[in-house]
Amino acid sequence: MRPNRPNVPIISTNSRIRWWYSGLLLIMAIFAVRLFYLQVIRHDYYEKAALSSQLKQYEIPAERGGISAHYGDKVTPIVLNEIRYTLYADPKFVVNPSNTATLLQKIIGGNAKDYQDKLAKAGSRYQILAKKLSLEQKDAIINLKLKGVGTQPVNYRTYPQGSLASQLLGYVNDDGIGTYGLEQALEPTLKGKPGQLKAITDASGVPLAANRDNLIQDPIAGKDVVLTIDIGLQSQLEDILKSGLDKAKSSSGGALIMDTTTGDIKAMANYPTYNPAEYYKVENANVFSNATVSAPLEIGSVMKPLTAASALDQGVVNDNTTYYDPSQFTVDGYKITNIEEDGGPGTRSIADILQLSLNTGATWLLMQMGGGQINQKARVAWHDYMVNHYGFGQLTGIEQGYESGGSIPDPIKGSALNLQYANTAFGQGMSATPLQLAAALSSVVNGGTYYKPHLVDAYVNADGSQDVQQPVVVRKNVVKEAVGADIVGLMENVINKNWPIYGMSRPNPSYAIGGKTGTAQVAKATGGYYDDKFNGMFMGFVGGNKPEYVIVVRVDEPKIAGYAGSKAAAPIFGHLVDLLINNYGVKPKV
C-alpha cells in the first residue's frame, strides 16, 4: 500500500522551470531593449561622449624655417628659432602672493610688487608674469612648486646678429605670422605645414598605439633660406650709412649694393633701424618698413643717365652729339632751368648733360625722342623706356613685403603732359624705389639684361640639399650693348670730373667707377614742392672691365650746405666703393 502524500499544491517541476525561464527571458528582453536603446538609438550621443574624453585631436605646429646669409665663404645663421617660456599664474590658486612674488623675483628679476599685484588680482584666472624665460629659469621656478604658477613653452624667433638687416628680414608677430620684409614675403615657405594628432589617449594624454583609427601626421618644417647678402658687407654698409647720415644731419636714409650680372642683392640697409626681437617696443611703425623697396620717391637727376641711355638706344643722339643749350626751356608755360653752376647758355655734349646735371639737357634729350620737340611721340617713347625697359611703375618681385612699384604718368591722358614728361626726364613728377633704380642701372651697364633683383640665394630642403636660385632674366635688350658701354663711360666721366665736389677719394684708374647725383625737391602731400626740403640720391657702379656692383644711396632731407646728392649721398657712395675695392675683391681692369 502506497503511503498518502501530504496535502500540498501540486506544481510540477517542469512548470517551475518554465516560470524561471520566462522570468529570465523577460529580464533578458528588458536588457536587450535597454541595450538597443543605448547602443543603437543613442549611439551617436554616447560615442561622442566617450570620444570627448578619450580622443585627443590637435595640431602639431611646424618649425619655422631659419634664415642664413653669407659671411665671406661661409654661411651663417641670422634668424633662428628658440624655445622660451612664458610664466603665468592663476590667482585663484595662489596661496601667498607676497611670498610667491618674492621667490619669483629672485629668479627672474623685475619688480616683486608688480608680480604680487598680478598674483593677487581678484577675479582673474590668467595673469602673465613674464615672457621669454630661459630653460634654467623655468626649471628653477618649477622646482619651487608654487601653487597657481605655471610655465608654457613658446617658440620665438631669435636674431644672433641683433638689429642687422632688420627691415630686410621683418619679424614674426605674436600670432606666428611673418610681418614685413622676408618673413612676410616668404611666409608660405618659411612657416611649413602643421601636423595632426588624432588618437585615443590614456588619462594623461599619451596616445595609445593599439587603435587603428589613430592619425599621427608629423609636421613638415618650413624650408631654411640662404640669402644673397653678405653679413660683413651688410654690417659695414649699415655703419657707413649711419655715419654718412650723421654727417649730413639727416634723420633717415637707405642704401643698397646689387650684383649687376645676377640681380643678387649683396647688402641693403635703412636707417633708423630696430631690433626685430623687440619689435613690440617700436613706437613709429615706419621703422619696420624697408624703405629701399617700399617707399618710392622722386629720384631727381639720377634719372639722367637712363634718359640719355634711352635717347642713345633710339638712335636720336650719339655719344658725340653736341647741341646748343639755352639754359632754360619753356614747356606748357613753365620754365625749366638748371642749377646755378651750369655755366649758362652754350654748346653742350651728352657728357656735359650728366656731368653738369643739366635739367635742360635732359629735356632736350626728350625733345629728340619726339623729333625735336616734346610731343606725344616723345612721351610714348620715353614712357615705353621707363616702364617696359627699366621696369619703373611695376613691382620687381623681390622677396619683400609691401614692395611698391612707384608711379609713372600716363603719356596720353592728363593735363600739362609735356611739362610732366619734361620733369620725368630729370627724375621729377614720377616716383621709383632705390631698388628699381639699381635694377634699371644694372640692366644698362651690364649690356642690356634686366635681372630680377632677389635676396634668396637658395632654399634648403629637409635632407639638407639646396635648391640654388638661378638668376632670372626678366628682359633682354633693355638697351644695346654699345649704349650700355657709352653710359659706363659717361658716368665714369662724371666721377672723374666731380669727385672733389662729391667728397670722394680720387678714383682709382684701375677700376671702373661711375655715378650720378640726384637732388629732388620733396613733394608736398597737398601738391607742389617744398622750397627748402630736398632728398639726396646717388646712383653709381664699381667694377673692372665691366661694372660688378651697382650702388644706390638715399639721404632724406639732409640739413647741410650744398646739394643733397653731392654733399650728403655721394660721400656715402665713395666710402662704399672703397670698401668694395679694398675688402670685397672687385677685379681691376685688365
Place this chain on the structure above:
Amino acid sequence: MTYSSSLAIGRQRFATSQQNTAGFRTQKRTLGPVSNTIMLVILACLLGLLYLTQVTKTNALSYRINDLRAAQSQLKTEHNDLEVSAARLQSLERVKNSDTAKALVSLSASDSVQN
C-alpha cells in the same frame, strides 16, 4: 616461422582485405555536443586572452614611443639652443666688442687701393 607470427600474418591478411572480424574492429571515439561546446568556449576564451595580452603589450609600447618622442623633442630643443648660442658667440657685434678687437688700432676711412 613461429605460431604467433603466423597468426599475425593471418590478421594482417584479414585486415587488408577489410573483412569483418569481430576481434579487429576499431571503436571510433567522438566528443559529445556538450564537450564540443565547452571546448569552443575555452578556445574562444584563449583567443580573447591572447588578443588582450597583445593589445596590452602594444599599448604599453605607446608609453615607450611617447618617451622616445619626448626625448627626441628635448634633444632637438637642446640642439637648437646650442645652435643659437654658437651663432650668438660668432655674431659680428660680439666680435666687434671683444677684447681682441678693442686692442686693435682703428683706421680712419680708407681710400681705395691704388694698384
